[in-house]
Amino acid sequence: MTEMKMQENNISENNFEQCIKCTVCTVYCPVVPVNPEYPGPKQAGPDGERLRLKKGIFFDQTLKYCLNCKRCEVACPSGVRIGDIIQAAKIRYGKSRPKLRDFMLASTDMMGGIATKVAPVVNATLKIKPVKQIMDGVLKIDHRRSFPEYSSQTFESWFRKNALRDQEKFDRHVAYFHGCYANYNYPQLGKDFVKVMNALGYGVRLLDGEKCCGVALVSNGMINQATRNARRNIKLMEGALSSCEAVLGTSSSCSFTIRDEYPHLLGVDNSSVRDRMELAVKFIYRLLESGKAKLEFRDDFKARIAYHVPCHMEKLGWGIFSARLVKMIPGVEFTMLDSNCCGIAGTYGFKKENYEVSQAIGKPLFDQIRAVDPDYVACDCETCKWQIEMSTGYKVMNPISILAAAIKGRD
Amino acid sequence: MSQHGKKNVNEFDVIIIGGGITGAGTARDCALRGLDVLLIERNDIATGATGRNHGLLHSGARYAVTDQESAQECIRENMILRKVARHCVEETDGLFITLPEDDLAYQEKFAQACRSAGIGAEIIDPKEAIRMEPSVNPSIIGAVKVPDGSVDPFRLTSANITDAKLHGAKIMVYSELTGFIKDGNTVKGVRVHSHITGEDLEFYAPVTVNAGGIWGHRIAEMAGVTINMFPAKGALLIFGHRVNNVVLNRCRKPANADILVPGDTVCVIGTTSSHIPFDEVDNMKVTPDEVDLLLTEGAKLAPSLATTRILRAYAGVRPLVSADDDPSGRNISRGIVLLDHETRDGIKGFISITGGKLMTYRLMAEWTADAVCRKLGVDRKCQTMDIPLPGSKNEDIEVISKKIWGSAGTIRKATAGRHGDLTSRIPAGNRYDTSLVCECEEVSVGEVRYAMEELDVHNLVDLRRRTRVGMGTCQGELCACRAAGLISQAGNCAREGKKDLKHFLNERWKGIYPVGWGDALRESEYSQWIYTGVCGLEN
Numbered sequence: 001m002t003e004m005k006m007q008e009n010n011i012s013e014n015n016f017e018q019c020i021k022c023t024v025c026t027v028y029c030p031v032v033p034v035n036p037e038y039p040g041p042k043q044a045g046p047d048g049e050r051l052r053l054k055k056g057i058f059f060d061q062t063l064k065y066c067l068n069c070k071r072c073e074v075a076c077p078s079g080v081r082i083g084d085i086i087q088a089a090k091i092r093y094g095k096s097r098p099k100l101r102d103f104m105l106a107s108t109d110m111m112g113g114i115a116t117k118v119a120p121v122v123n124a125t126l127k128i129k130p131v132k133q134i135m136d137g138v139l140k141i142d143h144r145r146s147f148p149e150y151s152s153q154t155f156e157s158w159f160r161k162n163a164l165r166d167q168e169k170f171d172r173h174v175a176y177f178h179g180c181y182a183n184y185n186y187p188q189l190g191k192d193f194v195k196v197m198n199a200l201g202y203g204v205r206l207l208d209g210e211k212c213c214g215v216a217l218v219s220n221g222m223i224n225q226a227t228r229n230a231r232r233n234i235k236l237m238e239g240a241l242s243s244c245e246a247v248l249g250t251s252s253s254c255s256f257t258i259r260d261e262y263p264h265l266l267g268v269d270n271s272s273v274r275d276r277m278e279l280a281v282k283f284i285y286r287l288l289e290s291g292k293a294k295l296e297f298r299d300d301f302k303a304r305i306a307y308h309v310p311c312h313m314e315k316l317g318w319g320i321f322s323a324r325l326v327k328m329i330p331g332v333e334f335t336m337l338d339s340n341c342c343g344i345a346g347t348y349g350f351k352k353e354n355y356e357v358s359q360a361i362g363k364p365l366f367d368q369i370r371a372v373d374p375d376y377v378a379c380d381c382e383t384c385k386w387q388i389e390m391s392t393g394y395k396v397m398n399p400i401s402i403l404a405a406a407i408k409g410r411d
Numbered sequence: 412m413s414q415h416g417k418k419n420v421n422e423f424d425v426i427i428i429g430g431g432i433t434g435a436g437t438a439r440d441c442a443l444r445g446l447d448v449l450l451i452e453r454n455d456i457a458t459g460a461t462g463r464n465h466g467l468l469h470s471g472a473r474y475a476v477t478d479q480e481s482a483q484e485c486i487r488e489n490m491i492l493r494k495v496a497r498h499c500v501e502e503t504d505g506l507f508i509t510l511p512e513d514d515l516a517y518q519e520k521f522a523q524a525c526r527s528a529g530i531g532a533e534i535i536d537p538k539e540a541i542r543m544e545p546s547v548n549p550s551i552i553g554a555v556k557v558p559d560g561s562v563d564p565f566r567l568t569s570a571n572i573t574d575a576k577l578h579g580a581k582i583m584v585y586s587e588l589t590g591f592i593k594d595g596n597t598v599k600g601v602r603v604h605s606h607i608t609g610e611d612l613e614f615y616a617p618v619t620v621n622a623g624g625i626w627g628h629r630i631a632e633m634a635g636v637t638i639n640m641f642p643a644k645g646a647l648l649i650f651g652h653r654v655n656n657v658v659l660n661r662c663r664k665p666a667n668a669d670i671l672v673p674g675d676t677v678c679v680i681g682t683t684s685s686h687i688p689f690d691e692v693d694n695m696k697v698t699p700d701e702v703d704l705l706l707t708e709g710a711k712l713a714p715s716l717a718t719t720r721i722l723r724a725y726a727g728v729r730p731l732v733s734a735d736d737d738p739s740g741r742n743i744s745r746g747i748v749l750l751d752h753e754t755r756d757g758i759k760g761f762i763s764i765t766g767g768k769l770m771t772y773r774l775m776a777e778w779t780a781d782a783v784c785r786k787l788g789v790d791r792k793c794q795t796m797d798i799p800l801p802g803s804k805n806e807d808i809e810v811i812s813k814k815i816w817g818s819a820g821t822i823r824k825a826t827a828g829r830h831g832d833l834t835s836r837i838p839a840g841n842r843y844d845t846s847l848v849c850e851c852e853e854v855s856v857g858e859v860r861y862a863m864e865e866l867d868v869h870n871l872v873d874l875r876r877r878t879r880v881g882m883g884t885c886q887g888e889l890c891a892c893r894a895a896g897l898i899s900q901a902g903n904c905a906r907e908g909k910k911d912l913k914h915f916l917n918e919r920w921k922g923i924y925p926v927g928w929g930d931a932l933r934e935s936e937y938s939q940w941i942y943t944g945v946c947g948l949e950n
Contacts, residue, residue: 006706010929011718017651020934021850021885039820047850048821050676050883053653057809060821078933 014081014088014264019046025072025082030341031065034360038065041072044089045082052089059093065357066090067345068219069311070256084264091223091265098220101139105347106220109212112150112184119152142355146390148185148382155183155190159206163194170203174283175240175247177233179254180212181382192404193250193280199407200284200293205244207236213254216347218265230268233258237273247273248280250400252380253346255279256312278318279380281399285321288328297330301406306335306374307399308365308388310381314339322399326378329406335372340365344387359391366392378402423449423581423616425783426601428588428630430454431461432564432769434622435571436776436795441783442578443798444791449614450572450580451603453587455873457568459624461769462876463727465647465681466674467658468492468500468560469770472507472532473665475524476517481746482528484771489558491773491796492567497803498831499567503673505559505658506540507532508551510711513663518553521662525557532557544657546713559658561674564769565876566829569866570800573833577801584867586612591619591634597759598634607869618786620779621763624730625692631763636756638763641731642692646701647681648709648926651720651884654678659712668708675828676852676883677722680709687728697724697925720930722884723922732766747771749778760786802831815839825853829878830861837861848897849890851883859897871895871915886919888938892946909948916942 010017019042026032026040038044044063051058063086072082104111115122125131126147136143155178167173174197182190194204211233214226237247237258249255258277262268270277287293305326309319327334343361348354369377369392376395379385385396397405425441427434430452438450452458471485492500509515518534525532533556540554541547547554572582585606592600592613600615623630628640653673661669671680683701702724710717732748748766752758764779777793784791812819812827815835819827822845827834837857838844844857862868862877871887871894874880880894881887891912899908916938923935942948 006703006710006717007721007929009718010720011715012652012720017720017884018930019884020930020937021888022937023889043821043847043850043853047853047883050652050851051821051825051853054656054673054676055808058821058824062820078930 013049014084015079016046016049016085018078019080020078022077024075024077025080028071028075030069030071030343030361031067031357035065035357037062041066041082041086045072045085046080048089049085052093056093059089061096063090064094067311067341067348067361069341069345070315071311071341074314081264087218087261087265090221094221096221098222099140101141101351102220102347103222104139105141105350106216106222107212108180108184108216112180115150116152116154116184119150123149136352140352141350142352144355145350146386148181148386150184151187153187155187156206158187159190159194163191163204166198167203167205170198170201172201173203173205173244175205175207175237175244177207177210177213177237177247177249177254177258177277179249179251181251185382189250189398189401192398192401193248195404195409196280196284196295196400196407197248199295199409200287202245205240207233207240207247210236213257214266215253215257215261218257218261219346219348223266227266227268230258230262230266234262234268234270234273237277241273241276245276246283247277248283249278250280250380250398251382252279252310252313252316252318253383256316259316279316279321281321281325281380282318284403285325288325295403296408297406298408299330301329301331303331303376303402304333304335304374305376305378305402306337306369306372307378308337308342308369308384309339310379310384311341311345313380322378322380326399326402329402331406335374337365337368337372337377340368342384342387344383346383349383349387358387362387362391369394418447421612421614423447423614424618424787425449426451426614426616426619427622428601428620429622429624429627430456430568430572430582430584431459431622431624432457432568432571432772433461433624433764433767433775433779434620435568435575436772437620437622437764437779438575438580438582439571439578440776440780440793440795442575442580443794444780444784444789446783446787446789448575448580449616450575450582451586451588451601451614452582452584453606455584455869455876456572456867457565457876459626460727460730461564461568461624463647463725464564464645464769465670465672465679466561466564467670467672467770468562469768470505470557470559471528471530472505472521472525472555472557472559473660473670475528475530476521477664478746479524479528482524482530484747484774486528486530486558488771488774489560492562493560495795495797495799495803496562496567496570497799498828499563499570499800499803501561501674503560503657504543505557505660506544506547507555507557507660507662508540508547508712509553509662510548511550511552513661515553518555518662522555525555530557544655544659546655546715547659548711548714553662555662559660561658561672562769563675567769567772567800569877570802573801573866582867585869588630588633593634596757598761617760618783619761620783621761621765622779624765625728627730627763627765628689634752634758634761636752636758636761636763638732638750638765640765642687642689643729643731644685644687644691644695644726645682645729646697646705646724646726647679648702648705648724649677649679649722650716651722652676652678654713654715654719661712668705669712671709671712671716675879680705680712680716692728695726695728697726699925701726702925720884721926722886722931723919724925725922729768730765747775747778749775749782751782762786802833804832806832822847822853822855826855826858829858836865848893849878849880849883851885851890852879854878854880854890856897859894863898863901868898870911871898872918874898875915881915881919885934886923886938887916888934888941891915891919892942913948916948
């Protein structure tokens, strides 16, 4: 220990001691105005941490109301990882073990794997009122919630049958982290991604046996499973990056989880891949902006599109890329929606106890969408999509799908 | 109850001068024995050395090699306080670590000395020590586990005062001794100036106890006796959060900055030891050299201290009674000094209790009350080793908070941690009372109201000592104005409130100044901006 290093900088876990109590995080928290039980990010985060360091009994069960939207972190002028402090506290001190419901909601890839095999039955069943009532009563999954439909064919199997052989014709490749949603619920997003990347001159490769990114596992306290998935995914990405230029995702939450939550919450080192794991919109924007590739747009494309930046996209700071891409499409009339949380926060809004809060959080966003009255909403997050579609009736499309629809070429 | 028949309102059995832990403990002990007690304190309770130390619940191990008697006193008192002052004590255990630069041979001598003093000292594998306390210097070559702990001196003093009052004692804070009423060589009473009402008052008692700590030197002079005291200043640093959960000490002869104590939400490294002149005891400053020394030595105990935010620096004065010319004061016994001035100096009705330390306050009080009783000719036994202090019934925070509220969040548990079973007296019936004043330490409006009504709080600094308002990382940034609002509302005086607020913020700044860099500086800049820019509070 040399004296030179003494107090040159202050280090604390997730920078909690950098907090100067300005409280701007609490002002930006979407939960605070609608749920008085929640103490807010400052108190739950850096303030509570000092007490928890004294003794674990000071852990407050109301931390479960945190959405993990990370808006507090975006707001913080001191670089305090408030959301991480709260998530880490839940992991370390939270006593309640995940319930069956949490397990089902969190195991997106396992449930998806089962459901796709019998998709028509599952989709139909999940819409039946008595089934919803039973799910509400027994599982505490709110009956007012509509479920995302499952696809009868996974994206992975579509890809193998229909796209795989064409991809090796390309000189350059990207790997695609499709995530559970594109695989089990909405393979069209994956197809759209392949179409756009091919149009840009890139072949697409899949990661052989990718696991759920783990975002829902983390928020439901299934940390061991999340950590196993994280290790596996990082290993697969390391392998893929030896021949691919980047690993791209189409879900903002998956990409955010892999880039930030792996090292911060799960302690999984992702430094070998982090710089080359990003959202497709960012990669594509760079390509187009630098003139290295071009997209040919249809002449007849016309749409009024309102773009909602998902919270995790705000945290990544990448909303601008989606916005610019959608805006550059000829024929698009673009509205940037105000920065608001939709309230779903992954599996949070599905839980009966959170339904009211979830809808109250989303209200300003829903109201604005109705006022703008677009043809559809653009958004990079699947759970935001479910929430907005269910709550407003407006259709929501991923920017990649919008690009795919706007460029020339067959689907 | 009176020992000598019906008395006037200004007559007592015993007058105690000094509201530190020794005076408070003595007042409680005497009151429990049925004496009519008056305690006067020129400031608030626990303002001197009582509130300016580590808050270490010594196992006695520190003194085992050099001073067996002190070591034995410590371990006995340690075990008693765990029982009777439960809500003030944290049973953390302690480690005496040997670093590569230290002599490992000392460890065996140390452990043996501990054992002969009755201290359960156990030499453990350094690896086990690192498991026990992950923040400890990983290069340790030896470790001894001892029953150290931490104790909150403010809470302890307040609990003693509360119990003294419950047993009829009259407590007068902000009441300064201006002179003794003497009849020849007999002290008959005291003249007191109240800083609250501005009145000059006289009180009478057959026995007066000087429990003035380092200020006892002057109090004795006023009574016409000389105590040769040795003001030894000790500086300490408070860190923003707990780095360690086990007390860390160096296993060597006591030296500078070799104890790191986790206390409440912070940890404290200390101390230095230097002789200071008497005219500095009321206004001590922590020097850059002291800060450097505390940091350099502290980082040897727990390396992360080098990068941990420091909240503030402070210093206290040990009331040592010197017998020789030791320039540092380190070798003066920390032992208790009880002086009966009748036998020593021919002054009747006057006793001084000094020396000792926070840890042995109860024993000091017991000896003093014994002496008072002898003088009064009263035969009453001390009970303070058995009767728990108010707030310290045998229950933990979770049990207490569950009993009162059913389910309890962090605020309630924090309150229960501070007030023990007295928590039930704190108003928490509505949203107003449960809303927060101090966010860092989670102090509610109800707790502030309780402190104002029942714990002799007259200003913001007093409130801080009772509740920890303003003791957290923001050092008053958010809580000071809220608390000032509550106090001036209760006193119905905004002008006083504003003065109080300024005083409080300046007092906070005094402790931040010696460590004013990094995040602590950023935060105080922000505080200044809030108070001068937003609230319009000028210097």
